[in-house]
Each structure stands twice: as C-alpha cells, then as structure tokens.
Amino acid sequence: MPELARTRPRDTGPAPVAVLVEGASDAGVVRLLCETRGLTESVATYQVRDMGGVTNVGHHLRALHSESDRDTGDGVRVLGLYDAPEERFVVRALRREGYDVGDARDLAGLGFVVCDRDLEDELIRALGPERVETVLSELGELERFRAFQRQPQWRGRDRVEQLRRFAGTASGRKLVLARRLAEELTPATTPAALTALVDAIESAAAPR
Template sequence: MDELRRFRLALGAWAGGGPRADTAAVAARELAGGGLRTAVLVEGGSDLAALETLAARHGRDLGAEGVAVIPLGGATNIGRYLDVCGPPGLGLSLAGLCDVAEERHFRRHLERVGLGADLTGAGLESLGFHVCVADLEDELIRALGAEGVQQVIEVQGEMRAFRTFQNQPAQRERPVEHQLRRFLGTHSGRKALYAQALVAHLDLDRVPRPLERLLTRV
C-alpha cells in the first residue's frame, strides 16, 4: 500500500472519530510529515479520478508533488475533514471541489474554521475551492457534447446498455444530456470510471473551468 493511500485511510479514521481516532491521527501526522503540502477535498471518487487524470495529461504526479486528493464520501463530511486537514489539525494548504447544491456546506465550514467570512463564490475561489454547475458529470457532458460522451460510452462497450436506458419510460422524453448524466450515475463505480474516461477524451482547451482552475491552484 503506497503512502498516499495509507494517508487517506488514516485521515478518514481520524475524521470519523471513535476509538481509533487518536491512533489514526498519529499515523496521519507522520505520513503528512513526509512532504505533504496540500489537501484537495473533493466530494467523491469521481472527482479524484477526474483530477488525477487531468494532472497526468499535463505530465503531473500530484502525489509526488505533495498534493493529496481526499474524497470526503459526501459533501456533508467537509467539516470533519477541515478539522483534521485545516488550521485545527494538520494545517495543510487547502483546496477543493464541490457541486453547486453542496456549496453551502463548504462555505459554512470554511468560515467556521476561520478561513473566511460571508464567503461569496469569488471568495471560495480565492481560497482554492471551486464549484461545479450542476455537478462534475454535467460539466464534462457540456464540455464534450452529447456526441462526444456517447463516443466514450461506445469505447467502454456500454452503448447497448445506454440505448436500453434511454428507452425506459422515465427517460424517453428527457433531453439526451439529461439521459447521459443519469446513466453515468446508475451503477456503483460508473461515475469514477467515466470521470477518468471523459477527461482522458477531452480536448485540453475545453476542460471545465472548475476542474482547470483547481488543478492550476495546486
């Protein structure tokens, strides 16, 4: 198990509290002391996959640069992770990515740990936190276009599954962009798979702004 994975696991146990939290905190501090400088707090595994894939396309290895991308397991966990990564805990430089519907959680907890007051969207960006409208999948679908996304689905061998999905009564009258967004989230692991695949297929001059700005920040 590499050090970055060990750090993520230790950090999760520390943030989760409970009887293992103190031991996990010691482990996380030791691992962070090996050159970690920045924690990028993202909602889930698809954000992690997208950011690391984009970094690789630019010839960057975030882990080797001392940047740890940390999936929160949901935006409502941002407070716990700010407590362990931010000023109350490890004191790392911070950045992050969230969906527009979850922005309020990020604002509230960034303010709580002393990283801002009455934060606006511009204020969040100045701190390194960027907001997807409506979410990462929506951003990538708009960047690639419906045809481009379907080409990626074809490469993944899932076009038949997508056509079957389109023919479901609840989907037939929806725009194809809505169908695609819903399809990408229908199975466990599919969001991360397609986050990686879509970013790999994307022209670098059409990278969604939140993802591009976040990578530039770190």
C-alpha cells in the same frame, strides 16, 4: 483567512497541498488532469482527498488542522472542488473553521472551485453527447444507455440529462466513465472549473 499551519521554510521545498473533492469520480478526474500537467501526487506536493460526500467537508478540514498542529514545520494549503447546489455545506464548514466566507466569490479566493451542477455534467457538456456516446460504446455500455433512454420517465428528455443520470445508475459506472471522459479532454475543451483547480494545484505545489 486563518492559516492551517506554519509556513514551511523556503529551502525545504513546497508546502503540501490538500485537494478536497466530493467523491471517487472527482478524485479520479483531478488526478488524471494533474498527471497530464506532469504533477506527481505525493506527501511533499499535493494529495487529492475523496471526502466521501460533501457533508464531510468539516470533518476533513478539522483533520487537516489536527495534522498541521502535530507537525512543527510543514504547512497545508487546502483547495477544493464542489458542486454549486452543495455550496452551503462548504461555506458553513469553512466558517466554523474561522474563515471569513460569505458566498462563492469568497470560496474562489480560497481555492475552492465550483462545478455548475456536478462534475459529470461539466464533462458531458464539454465533450458533447455524441462523443460521450462514442465513449459509452467503447466501454460496452451503449446498449444499456439506449435501454435507459426508452424508460418512460426518461423517454424524450434532453440527452445531456439522460447521460448525466445514466452515469450514476450502476455501481462503479460514474468513476469509470468520468475518468474515461477526462481522457478525451484537450486544453481547449477542459471545463473552466477543472482548469482553474489544476492551475491552483500547480501554483500551490510549485517549489518556492
């Protein structure tokens, strides 16, 4: 596996960690879960980077290489969160940067964690539709969701699918809802992908 930069000397604290995530809702959830672990985001510990879409992963990897090249003492450990349907973009970008990556097992070894479908699906399934609807009610969105359910193309569909699609039907809703759902998680209900990512951040950012 190629190094992104030289290793920081042991007596200068932890090497910084860059966490690449697809969008703003992913970034908000990861930050919240890190905060619950007592992890403080900073240039000396870790930084969550919203890539603005998974197709930008190569650009962000190259930028991290460039930033590392300009710094003679600090190293950058790259972790990531991606959706299973978008795996090919992550694999392709890492290969172009010189990583020996074949499939999802190799990605996991590099600290790139996969959601089965996407983050919203993970959160909805973790909490269950009833709890998600309670959160929608608290946010003043439940009646809008009921109207969405009555639309011909969504009437009678699986409620998890309805909730997942509804989350993305208005500007800003996905970010607000994802973070609010994350606030409802407990260690027992946190999706395995998110637990694995926060574990990796905590380990990589720990003082050496």
